[in-house]
Amino acid sequence: MDQMKVTYEAMLSLAAEMVWDEALRKHRSEQIYCEIDNALAQGDETAFRLLTEELRMLKK
Known part of the structure; x- marks a missing residue:
């Protein structure tokens, strides 16, 4: 019984x-997404590219 516990x-810890x-x-x-919107609004292409790459990596 102890082994089951x-x-x-x-398993509960892993689920949490x-x-x-x-x-x-x-x-x-x-x-x-908010930071991407801000980068687009400011015309900051570098920030946009970095953020979209981070988002792609996060979605994997």
């Missing part, structure tokens, strides 16, 4: 970590 706790990672990824994506 350890396994269950490990996956939810946390997804929340962080979603939050960063939203930030990047």
